[in-house]
Amino acid sequence: MKKITRIDKSSEGTALKEKLRVAAYCRVSTDSEEQLVSLETQKLHYEAYIKANPNWEFAGLYYDEGISGTKKEKRSELLRLISDCEHKKIDFIVTKSISRFARNTTDCLELVRKLVDLGVYIYFEKENLNTKSMESELMLSILSGLAESESVSIAENNKWSVQRRFQNGTYKISYPPYGYDYVDGEMVVNKEQAEVVKLIFSEVLSGKGTQKIAEELIQRGSPTKRGGKWTSTTIRGILSNEKYVGDVILQKTYTDSHFNRHTNRGEKDQYYIKNHHEAIISREDFDAVELLINQRGKEKGIEKGSDKYQNRYPFSGKIICSECGSTFKRRVHSCGNNKYIAWCCSKHLSQPAECTMLFTREKDVEFAFVTMMNKLIFGRKFILKPLLDGLRGMSKSDSLLRIKELEKLIEKNAEQKEMLVKLMAKGYLEPALFNKENNELQMEADNYRQQQETLTHAINGELSKVQEVSRLLKFTNKAEMLNAFDGELFSEYVEKIVVFSRTEIGFQLKCGITLRERM
Template identity: 35%
Template sequence: MPLDKPKKRRVAGYARVSTDSEEQLTSYEAQVSYYTEYIQKRDDWEFVNVYTDEGISATNTKHRDGFNAMIADAWAGRIDLIVTKSVSRFARNTVDSLTTVRKLKEKGVEIYFEKENIYTLDSKGELMITIMSSLAQEESRSISENVTWGQRKRMADGKVTMPYGRFLGYRKGEDGLPEIVPEEAEVVRMIYRSFMDGLSYYKIAQLLMKRNIPAPSGGEKWHRRTVESILTNEKYKGSALLQKKFTVDFLTKKQKVNEGEVPQYFIEDSHPLIIEPEEFELVQAEIARRKKIGKVYSSSNIFSTKLVCSCCGGFFGSKVWHSTSKYRRVIWQCNHKFQNGEKCKTPHLYEDEIKKRFIEVCNRIAADKENFVASCRQIVDMLSDCSAFDKQIGTLQIRADELTAVMQAFIKENAENAQDQKLYSQRFAEYEKQMNEVESNLQSLQHKKAERLSWKELLLGMIAELEKTDMMIHEFDEKLWRLMVEKVVVGIEGELTFTLRNGMEIEV
């Protein structure tokens, strides 16, 4: 080989498209063909390869296999020059972009961005890269915020999506909306029945595995958390609480549980139900009751967290007398009766006596059931009117959208024009403070609205049961107890004041 023959530069191309759509794949194939021909037609270049990534975002380089393989080959000395379409195709994260450029520069590897006509090893290269990458990063932020806004708009419009692959009971219908899977729906109903029959999350999971029922993800093993999730997911009652999680960082795509940072949307009757709303709300009340007990749950303790001491305000707990003899009795007394140095004056109660008193309450209601049901319906009508909440929520959502637009414009202006960064940070912190306040108020209103609707569902369940039941009962009815009783205050003379779900008080 002649000594004066110039050495050819080993050149690779890099092509990427960010979605899996057919149109974009066509663009992807065109890029591969273009860079192959573009490199091969140069006499002073030696074609190495066209590295590719498809169907992913460029916001970071962590999961870009083609990109990472190219950088590894360049670092190993197999590539002298990389040709790519533009800065935004290469990376939209300023840090990743500059880190990669500098890493390759150490090895004498150059990058050529065709659209911007930038060679990274010339004198202006790195300055231009910094500017272009910063703008590309801001573009990515804008796209991410627009996508987030679109998702929130769909949520606000009541459009529900589900992770169907691991969501028991539903599949995506032909119209794109959720539809019920009958055999899976029956498993969901069994889980709800088992819970109200007294089983714990763990025991329900064991029961499902014993019956060889596959878990939502398709595996054999059921976990207590999976059972808990099914029992607390409002989608089974045909409603949807949207935006339970949100994306914290548009670059890392990291998500966290929404604790009021962004608005949530509660949509009623958004899709077919599997569990009746009143049954769902009863389960939620039972979950809360068990959590308050503070000890190993016993299915017999339906009176736990229901009986309240009039002296100290504490709950009554169960005690067993003569546990090993034929005189065994379960009694209920104030948990703080012998604490704090002063004995509570409320007497203990036998379970049979509590049940007998509740039967008397039911029989009193039966004597005037029509008026009792009418009063419940009036409360339901009042709870159904959420127009005041909706008006306040709508106003706050408009304010949140306005603040989002202002913040986007502010960020873009800072990216495009040099500003005093101290003043910029102060103003941005003020915008964030305003946004946090708006979103906190939104969260509070959404929560209050959800509580109101839950109370309404409980009352509807009670009404439905009252209308089909002869309230003149002679035996204790556990379902009626769960439906009707909010709490029972025990007086020092042993009198019981029942507070019912509709707010009525009856002393027995």
């Protein structure tokens, strides 16, 4: 007769088993004192909670302060958590609830699927939901959908509350501007900062530009509101802020239904409160500065509210440094009694040690463009015609055929999912097996759609290039040799200029080719 003896599992082997690396994620949606206390409580709780489990190893605490949960892109710590999961530093995540993790259903499901693919699972404490053992994504989808609805409801209630406070004049400015502090719920003048504000207005009235003022404030060591760096944009913001005369305009911005913030250009009501707080600047000086800025704008062809710094000159925003990737800024240089326009790398201007690219004269760039266009006009048959024939000759039939195949595969995938649901409903499938098969089919469908989208974009991109080359060829067929720079012609055909050195630049045309010219 056979004798069977059980050999107990080795306690030594169990001891050698690796601990699960567990991290926690916390978030509060505002930076108020009460909310930050809540965040501190969450941090202490989860650190103790993880360390109390002998099978767990504390892998870190990730937390976002004062950030809304409606969009994952705005939460740096959440993104860092995902990155660490991708680098195999974390095995398991603990968080308070689905609403703390994400209030957007799409983001929640996308993040959970991504982590599951990485072999990392999440435990939602409030819902008692573990993504490793849950029967289906359906429950997570429902709960995260409720969290998103809750977020929308809270947002709408907050908007109504804010509107009421706008109307009755009890709204509290969320962040007082430079020159003011909050004391007992009231905006009061910060005397040290107020002196800087007065200096800025005085310097502008004496004729100085905003960039020059910013540079002088940096040299003086005057601190900004948040410890950053003075810029011409910061100065312009101060000069146009009505709060410095003691008034307030409420609802300068608004949030749409997708939680995107916009400048209010008349889409929503605004509320003007006069003599809301103590003024730093007199109304006469404020109005004088506004008139002066508007006059300078007219002289330089700037329209208020337009994309002035991108469309002001033909080269604005289009000259790129090949060394650091920064855009070039327009400057007026002096050589003795002569003045000339130059374009300078913005990084070289602010941090010359980090970029050595020197300035380029505007006249040289214009001359290089004229030379390049004349070469195209003269050699169109040898440059543009073969390019156009090559683009037209590229067969798109393979791509179109693959797109049709993917459409059939997507249809077949949908049929399989439908059959899976029917089998589950009739009790022929275990929930765990249904969940596994359904997830695989979903991943397969997502892959097919991604391939389809990539192929479609590729085809559209090729068609766009064909149209641009054809348009340029038609122009060169009829055009005569250029004698001078034409800004409209430049904007019509050039995407950007890449500066390689003081003597060489490249014109990247909208048709996709880059032509180098020496200067």
